[in-house]
Each structure stands twice: as C-alpha cells, then as structure tokens.
Amino acid sequence: MEAGRANPATERNWQHPDLRGWLQRLVATDRLVVAREGVSLIDELAAVAKKLELENAVLFPKPGGHAIPVVANLFADRNWIADSLGVPASELLSRFQNAVRHPLPWVEVTAAPAQDVVHREVDLLKQLPIPKHNEHDSGPYITAALLIARNPATGIQNVSIHRCQVSGPDRIGVLLLPRHTKHYFRMAEEAGAALEIALVIGVHPACILASQAIAALDDDEMEIAGALLGQPIEMVKCRTNSVRVPAHAEIVIEGRILPKVREPEGPFGEFPQYYGPRADREVIHVDAITHRKNAIFHTIVGGGVEHLLLGGIPREATLLEHLQRSFPSVRDVRLTRGGTCRYHLAVKIDKASQGEPKKHHHGRLWWPLRHQARRRGRHGCRYRRSHRDRVGDRDAVPGRSRSGRGFRRAGLEARSVVGSGHQRQDGHRRHQAGCDRADGIQAYSRQGH
Secondary structure (H helix, E strand, O other): OOOOOOOOOOOOHHHOOOHHHHHHHHHHOOOEEEOOOOOOOEOHHHHHHHHOOOOOEEEEOOHHHOOOOEEEOOOOOHHHHHHHHOOOHHHHHHHHHHHHHOOOOOEEEOOOHHHOEEEOOOOHHHHOOOOEOEOOOOOOEEOOOEEEEEOOOOOOEEEEEOOEEEEEOOEEEEOOOOOHHHHHHHHHHHOOOOEEEEEEEOOOHHHHHHHOOOOOOOOOHHHHHHHHHOOOOEEEEOOOOOOEEEOOOOEEEEEEEOOOOOEEEOOEEOOOOEEEOOEEEEEEEEEEEEEOOOOOEEOOOOOOHHHHHHHHHHHHHHHHHHHHHHOOOEEEEEEOHHHOOOOOEEEEEOOOOOOHHHHHHHOOOOHHHHHHHHHOOOOOOOOOOOOOOOOOOOOOOOOOOOHHHHHHOOOOOOOOEOOOOOOOOOOOOEOOEHHHOOHHHHHOEOOOO
C-alpha cells in the first residue's frame, strides 16, 4: 500500500470503513513504522511486533519473500481504539454499549474490492503470508480473521474470531468454543451438511471490536460494527457460498467446516501467555481465496496488547451495563492487563457512605462472576501443559496445577480487584512470541507505507 501522510483536518474514520483508512490515520499521527523487507514469517515477525506492541503499529513489507505485506499492533492502548471510532477514551464503553443496544443493519452490494482477485486453485502458504508466532506453535496460524457463519435454518450471520491452524494447502484446523458458531455447526452436522463460512482478514477496527461483543444468538455483529461507525457496513456475497462478507476487506478465505471430520490442532500460544494443548478439532476445507489489489494481511500476536484489548473492552462494556442495573453507584470498570483483560476486574464507584464497597462485595456485586467461575469447572484455565512435558511432545495431556485454585478465586472473594491465577504457576509452559527473536527490529523505518 502506498500511504502518504493523511490530512488530519479532513481525515474521518467513517469515510474509510476499512483497514486502509485506519492505517492512513496511524501514518498521519506517526504511529506506524515499517520494518525492513524480508523479515521471516517463522517467529521473527511476531518477535518484532511484540517488541513494539506498546509503541507502534508495524508493517512488514515482503515478509518471507511474499508480495503481500503483513501488519500487526493495530492498537497499542485503549486510546487508539477510541480514536478508531472517533470518540474520546472516556466515551469508549458507552459508545460500545449504545451500538449493542441499537445495531445498524448492513447493506448488500454486488461488486466489491474484496473480490478484485479470485483464486479458485488454493495453496494457503504460497498465496498468503501466514506467520508462525510462538516457539512451540504447531505451525502457521491465522489469528486475526473474522469467521462469518450463517445459521443453517434462518440465514442470520454470526461473526467471531477463532485460532486457525494451516494444516494443508486447502485445509485449516479451527478451535470452536461452545458458542454461536459451534451451535450453527452442530445444526449443520446433525443434518449431514457442511457449514458454509468465510474467514475475513483485514477490516476496519470497528468490525474486529464488534466481533467480540457479548451478544445473543442470532445477533449479527456486523450490525454492531455499523452502529459503531455510524454507517451501514457494505457486504458482498462470497463467490463459492452464501456467506456475506465486508466488501472492503483485504482478504477473504471462503470455505466449509466439514461434518464428522476432526483432525489434530495445536498447540498454540493463547491470551494468558500459555499454550493451548493439541487435540482433535473441526476442519475447514478452503474453496477459494479472494482479495483486494495490493492486499494487506493482518495478524495478531497471541497474548499481546492488541489481543488483550480487543477481547477486554467488549467485556468491560457488558460488565458495566450489568453492574449498573443493580448498583447505580458504579461508574466504570476495567479488566486489567495483569489479568489478561479477562480475570482481574477493577470497579470504580461513587461512594456515598462508609462501608458501601464492602456491602457491594458481600452482596450481589460479584454473584454473576462467581456463577461464571463455577461454570468453568474446577481448573478454570482451559489450556495447560505440564512443565514435565518434553519440548517436542505435541500430544501432552493437560495437567493439574495450582492455577486452577487461583482462577476459582475470580469472583469468589470480596476483593476490590478480583484474582485470576494468571501469574506463572507450576504445571504451565509459558510462551514467548518468536522465541525472543527480534533481529528484524534493527532496521525499521518511521516512514509511512
């Protein structure tokens, strides 16, 4: 992408509902740097992104020799997310809450930049610059794709993000948690059919943020994205199936989740900075790849600031709305980075009397969190690997550890900050992006791209 310096006086995010508009904004405000050409896709790219995650977005030209560049670190802090939506940071949660309450339906178009180039003969690693992020990851992973699926009965779409392991030229292993996409897949599988899906890479930040909304089944997150932007998202029908995807996306991978097929997926470095274990999981067969001219590939480093904030802010908005229904004195909440924006909750209240916080804690304030913690089961953390497992053992069985006890404290004790067990414990192997290899940082440039 040739990106000159944008004019802040005329630049408006709602005029650019795509990734390129946000990158232009980052260029204009000196928040985007460009790495040297040819940074390796194996570990090195993730290491450079991790090194700069609190400072800059990074664009990697010709990574691993690919013509398509990779971008990472779209957000270094919550102020960047607010900026992408055109609101002050103090209004970020209220903006998200309002978008969930008042979604804006998308509009369908017949032609789209996302389909400028169409590949029906698919070879994922040859056609796309897909990085391997962590030392013990099972291979390259697509980490920033919106997985869009349609309800087989109604056609209503769901949008979410899942870790996607490249298992072959046209094959992807995907982790489906027991939420809406998996519900749609079970409906299709029980009928003996595959579930049509699309993996959408490179969209406006509002679309990524909306995908993480705590919404009801059959609430279309692209309508929340439209409300966040203040204008409908333009969507286009895929070339090989009935899924509708953002018309201004950089890359779209069209495919089907196959019924009655499970193949090994993992391990992969997850958001708590520990590896998720290897197991047999659902499989996507890829039918086509479409993309824009001069496409850009977006990746998210697992457990990095971008990953944590994108998951944390929608959760904060949901928690704040729930707490304020019962406790009008609650003013704000934060899921802290120390708890990976999931497990440590700080609550700001307008205290009217002595002992009020204690009453909240011992009353109904933490009941929803306590209930959720109990439902997660004894160990809480979903992903564990024993420190006794050998480095090369990809099939290690998750082990018991003290961290389960730590997680159960989330919501069970009356504390101002709820404990998580995120701290390193025996029984886990911690991951570090790119094995701390950051050679590529030696020659980055602050010029726009």
